[in-house]
Amino acid sequence: MTKKIYTKKEWMKTLAGLKSSYNIFVPVSDGDFHIFKAMDDKENPDFNFKNTRLSPKSVIYPQSERLFEFTLDENAPDANIIKQAEKDYFPQAIVGIRPCDAHAFQIVRPNFDNPEYQDPWWIQRYESTTFVGLGCNNPDSTCFCTSVGGGPFSEKGLDALLYDLGDTFLVKALTDKGEKFLKLAQGGKKPDKTALKASEELAASASDKIKNKVSTDKLKHKVQTELFEAPFWDEVAFACINCGTCTYLCPTCWCFDMQDEVFKKQGDRIRNWDSCMFPLFTLHGSGHNPRARKVQRVRQRFMHKLKYYVDKYDNGVQCSGCGRCIKNCPVNIDIRKVCELMNS
Amino acid sequence: MLEYVEKIRETAIKLFKDGKVDVFIGYQKGSIPMMNQPVLINSADQAGLLYWDRNCGLNLCNYLTRRTDRIGIVANGCNSRNIVTHITENQIRRDQLYIVGIPCKGMIDHRAVQRAVKQQEILAVEEHSETFTVKGKDFEETFNIKDYLRSNCLVCTHRNPVIFDEIIAQPVEEQSGVDAYKDVRQIEGMDSENKWNFFTRIIDKCIRCYACRDACPLCYCPTCFVDESKPQWVGKSIDPVDTMTFHILRAYHCAGRCTDCGACERVCPMGIPVRQFTKKLNKDAQEFFSWEAGLSLDQRPLLDVFRPDDYNDFIR
Amino acid sequence: MERLLKNPYLPYPVRIDKIITETEDRNLKTFRFVFLDSEDEKKFSYIPGQFAELSIAGKGESPIGIASSPTEKGHVTFTVNKVGLVTTHLHNMKEGDVMGIRGPLGNWYPWQEMEGKNVVIIGGGFAFTTLRSSIVYMLHPDNRARFKDISVVYGARNPGMLLYKDELAEWEQRDDINMHITVDGTDDPDWKYNTGFVPTITEQKITSADDAIAIVCGPPIMIKFTQPVLEKVGFSPERIILSLEMRMKCGIGMCGRCNIGHKFVCKDGPVFSLAQLRNMPPEY
Numbered sequence: 019m020t021k022k023i024y025t026k027k028e029w030m031k032t033l034a035g036l037k038s039s040y041n042i043f044v045p046v047s048d049g050d051f052h053i054f055k056a057m058d059d060k061e062n063p064d065f066n067f068k069n070t071r072l073s074p075k076s077v078i079y080p081q082s083e084r085l086f087e088f089t090l091d092e093n094a095p096d097a098n099i100i101k102q103a104e105k106d107y108f109p110q111a112i113v114g115i116r117p118c119d120a121h122a123f124q125i126v127r128p129n130f131d132n133p134e135y136q137d138p139w140w141i142q143r144y145e146s147t148t149f150v151g152l153g154c155n156n157p158d159s160t161c162f163c164t165s166v167g168g169g170p171f172s173e174k175g176l177d178a179l180l181y182d183l184g185d186t187f188l189v190k191a192l193t194d195k196g197e198k199f200l201k202l203a204q205g206g207k208k209p210d211k212t213a214l215k216a217s218e219e220l221a222a223s224a225s226d227k228i229k230n231k232v233s234t235d236k237l238k239h240k241v242q243t244e245l246f247e248a249p250f251w252d253e254v255a256f257a258c259i260n261c262g263t264c265t266y267l268c269p270t271c272w273c274f275d276m277q278d279e280v281f282k283k284q285g286d287r288i289r290n291w292d293s294c295m296f297p298l299f300t301l302h303g304s305g306h307n308p309r310a311r312k313v314q315r316v317r318q319r320f321m322h323k324l325k326y327y328v329d330k331y332d333n334g335v336q337c338s339g340c341g342r343c344i345k346n347c348p349v350n351i352d353i354r355k356v357c358e359l360m361n362s
Numbered sequence: 363m364l365e366y367v368e369k370i371r372e373t374a375i376k377l378f379k380d381g382k383v384d385v386f387i388g389y390q391k392g393s394i395p396m397m398n399q400p401v402l403i404n405s406a407d408q409a410g411l412l413y414w415d416r417n418c419g420l421n422l423c424n425y426l427t428r429r430t431d432r433i434g435i436v437a438n439g440c441n442s443r444n445i446v447t448h449i450t451e452n453q454i455r456r457d458q459l460y461i462v463g464i465p466c467k468g469m470i471d472h473r474a475v476q477r478a479v480k481q482q483e484i485l486a487v488e489e490h491s492e493t494f495t496v497k498g499k500d501f502e503e504t505f506n507i508k509d510y511l512r513s514n515c516l517v518c519t520h521r522n523p524v525i526f527d528e529i530i531a532q533p534v535e536e537q538s539g540v541d542a543y544k545d546v547r548q549i550e551g552m553d554s555e556n557k558w559n560f561f562t563r564i565i566d567k568c569i570r571c572y573a574c575r576d577a578c579p580l581c582y583c584p585t586c587f588v589d590e591s592k593p594q595w596v597g598k599s600i601d602p603v604d605t606m607t608f609h610i611l612r613a614y615h616c617a618g619r620c621t622d623c624g625a626c627e628r629v630c631p632m633g634i635p636v637r638q639f640t641k642k643l644n645k646d647a648q649e650f651f652s653w654e655a656g657l658s659l660d661q662r663p664l665l666d667v668f669r670p671d672d673y674n675d676f677i678r
Numbered sequence: 679m680e681r682l683l684k685n686p687y688l689p690y691p692v693r694i695d696k697i698i699t700e701t702e703d704r705n706l707k708t709f710r711f712v713f714l715d716s717e718d719e720k721k722f723s724y725i726p727g728q729f730a731e732l733s734i735a736g737k738g739e740s741p742i743g744i745a746s747s748p749t750e751k752g753h754v755t756f757t758v759n760k761v762g763l764v765t766t767h768l769h770n771m772k773e774g775d776v777m778g779i780r781g782p783l784g785n786w787y788p789w790q791e792m793e794g795k796n797v798v799i800i801g802g803g804f805a806f807t808t809l810r811s812s813i814v815y816m817l818h819p820d821n822r823a824r825f826k827d828i829s830v831v832y833g834a835r836n837p838g839m840l841l842y843k844d845e846l847a848e849w850e851q852r853d854d855i856n857m858h859i860t861v862d863g864t865d866d867p868d869w870k871y872n873t874g875f876v877p878t879i880t881e882q883k884i885t886s887a888d889d890a891i892a893i894v895c896g897p898p899i900m901i902k903f904t905q906p907v908l909e910k911v912g913f914s915p916e917r918i919i920l921s922l923e924m925r926m927k928c929g930i931g932m933c934g935r936c937n938i939g940h941k942f943v944c945k946d947g948p949v950f951s952l953a954q955l956r957n958m959p960p961e962y
Contacts, residue, residue, distance in 0.1 A: 048567070050473055050481070050633050068483065071631065072569070081569065082599035085687060088735040098735045098776040099691045099714075134945070135930040138682045156499075158483050160394065242939050246959040257400040259424065261573035263631045273934030276687075276927050277598050280736045287738075290598050292933070293571075298589045299935050302925050303740075303762035306898075308938075308962050318937075321959075326940035348573050348629030349420055350392035350399040592763055 022206035073269030122269030160341030171221035255316035438466035440623035442523035443656030463526025468515030514624035613639035618664030689778025702838030730781030802896025887912035915953035
């Protein structure tokens with residue numbers, strides 16, 4: 019697999035040169051935090067960041083996406099017939115995605131792409147995307163990727179991986195898509211032995227910097243109904259205000275709603291992110307709500323991530339350990355603590 | 363305000379021992395720095411969980427809505443004003459509450475502190491009486507608390523609780539001569555296009571998570587207007603028109619009721635200064651009606667009072 | 679990408695062929711749909727117990743059990759209770775209007791297990807729709823011999839609230855199906871069937887569980903009180919089959935809202951045995 023080394027200045031130029039081949043999404047500083055944005059003439063990538071406030075899931079799976087269109091004009095031959103909206107799946111690349119967020123797409127994938135049903139929009143955008151990761155030299159204290167099958171330099175779900183060596187980026191292709199990206203990437207040199215060794219040492223030392231150890235080993239063997247009735251849910255849920263922060267910031271939360279919006283005679287069927295924290299999520303037309311109470315919704319979120327997903331896919335937990343919900347929960351509900359409660 | 367911790371714990375223990383409350387609501391120390399968590403304890407032996415420092419950013423009044431038991435609760439100035447509002451709006455009964463008043467000197471703006479250390483990760487914060495020290499992996503810095511107060515605390519004129527059954531310390535001196543509405547006047551001075559642009563810009567990061575609404579003790583409607591589906595008042599996408607509709611309507615629902623506790627702004631994951639919406643309404647309430655929310659149990663809420671001798675023509 | 683040619687969210691265009699008002703409160707109407715493209719009818723190949731999303735441009739979608747039987751060709755029917763935004767709009771539509779159907783979705787009643795057995799069908803209120811599909815399916819000359827005795831307990835609040843009144847009368851006349859129609863109460867002196875709640879009538883009429891499977895659909899309160907009656911007669915939880923309702927959007931197990939534990943009512947259900955449900959969190 020190809021490896022190249024770039025000075026950081028050269029790398030920025032190289033990225034700019036790739037814009038004709040890819041829509042490139044990069045971390046950009048936006049006030050107090052970073053966020054992934056499409057690289058254009060206005061936006062300068064800033065790779066000096068811990069992680070973005072919002073995960074890059076919206077690059078594959080936008081918060082609001084037009085799925086279908088229709089006309090309500092009775093004079094039109096196709097009045098009231100739902101039709102697929104035109105989509106452009108030009109190749110795109112997420113450059114600087116952290117390994118936890120790349121891993122997250124792998125966790126989400128079986129929901130949208132399974133033997134029975136395939137979600138055409140998620141799959142097409144996923145398949146047109148090249149994931150160029152950036153290893154984490156200095157993980158945060160809230161990171162726990164190593165407990166959930168990832169790591170600060172994990173290659174899971176990545177097509178290429180960047181090593182920040184100070185003044186240079188060493189970039190390593192991991193898949194054919196990554197090879198193609200590096201082939202199209204102008205400039206760069208073959209890394210010498212010193213750089214290769216430095217990258218290996220960096221990766222080796224980074225894992226030790228993650229001090230959190232969250233146990234998930236017993237989750238699989240727990241009885242679902244017993245965990246559901248566990249005594250700790252009221253306490254876990256008390257502080258929750260049922261906002262959507264955790265679910266919207268989470269790279270592995272995928273729930274959505276579908277809504278029709280009409281302007282005059284033209285309409286769209288739109289998919290919007292939804293959240294299990296919202297009472298409306300499960301409200302029946304009859305008024306009955308199987309998750310009417312806060313504690314039921316909080317339980318659903320954690321049971322889904324840490325038990326139902328485990329039981330359904332036998333693919334670990336539905337969490338990549340990015341720590342966003344820990345840092346940003348308005349009331350400090352900490353998934354590490356809940357996971358320990360569930361696993362004990 | 364660390365010295366309050368022991369007092370709060372002792373008070374809670376006493377209340378349980380005397381059988382005066384069924385539960386006690388306060389804060390516990392959070393799992394990350396500058397973040398305390400609302401907590402409910404059921405017995406005296408859990409009192410050790412209770413905590414108080416300059417990071418009690420959530421409004422505990424949120425947790426009172428429609429409870430039926432007897433509740434002990436800690437309340438500083440703004441929280442106590444929301445309790446008053448809750449009582450006058452029939453969300454809780456006064457006789458259910460044992461209010462442990464807390465004279466407050468203001469909460470720390472965790473975002474300003476993050477900015478001051480250039481977004482490096484803060485691993486620990488030590489609070490002293492006038493200063494606090496933040497520590498990270500390769501840094502340690504000490505700041506004056508007064509330079510890092512939350513913007514609503516900076517202009518607060520009700521630091522002491524307005525209603526309580528006991529108070530755990532001598533009242534603190536209220537701030538005087540604060541200019542609470544400097545920012546509002548600036549916006550008022552804009553032409554309508556610039557105003558629109560200003561509000562459009564501040565909400566452009568909104569992800570419609572509704573944390574601002576959910577953190578607000580005034581937002582207790584069983585079904586919020588954004589969640590209504592028959593009829594659906596607001597679209598659910600992140601179309602700027604829908605997002606703006608949400609923010610403006612939310613603010614208007616708080617008119618004459620907002621205590622400027624700042625919880626909405628504290629919780630916003632995207633750092634949107636949502637108080638810019640509510641503050642203008644607070645200013646109008648004060649200037650037009652000499653009204654500040656939640657100061658007395660004997661006053662009906664501003665917008666449910668009718669007086670035949672009202673000096674405004676439109677109401678007659 | 680070839681595997682993505684079939685978009686599971688894209689409804690088949692259909693025309694409303696006929697609308698029948700079923701109940702005296704006019705809250706239940708049966709809609710008969712014809713596919714605009716007859717090829718779509720072949721693609722919409724279903725089994726009794728399944729449901730589909732009724733899709734109205736500008737309003738959205740609503741998951742409804744399929745009331746017709748696959749043995750009835752040329753159309754597909756749904757009986758719809760006027761509840762929410764979509765169903766209310768549908769009730770205001772007229773014959774000839776164009777809309778969409780997406781499906782078939784979900785699993786079906788356990789036909790393989792039911793073959794060669796006695797079948798007991800218990801329905802209440804407007805949940806009788808997929809049961810109607812099942813009865814028509816079983817009574818079809820091609821299928822009748824595959825099942826032993828067929829017994830049906832079907833109840834509604836009063837005679838005016840019964841669905842499919844003409845068919846009920848017709849089935850009453852047949853000797854290859856035991857009908858036990860009941861109403862909670864009536865002041866009609868000519869009422870010739872049973873009076874009493876479904877669980878009570880079940881207790882009187884269903885006296886043997888030998889070699890039998892029971893399918894139960896109805897309001898939660900009916901299900902709650904019918905379960906013990908059936909178990910008392912000797913139906914094991916594996917042989918009590920229920921169909922559940924949930925708020926749904928995608929219908930294909932992706933949007934996340936209709937789960938009970940790790941099962942999705944839209945994809946792993948809506949049909950579950952009581953034995954299955956007892957191993958799932960009670961959250962429905």
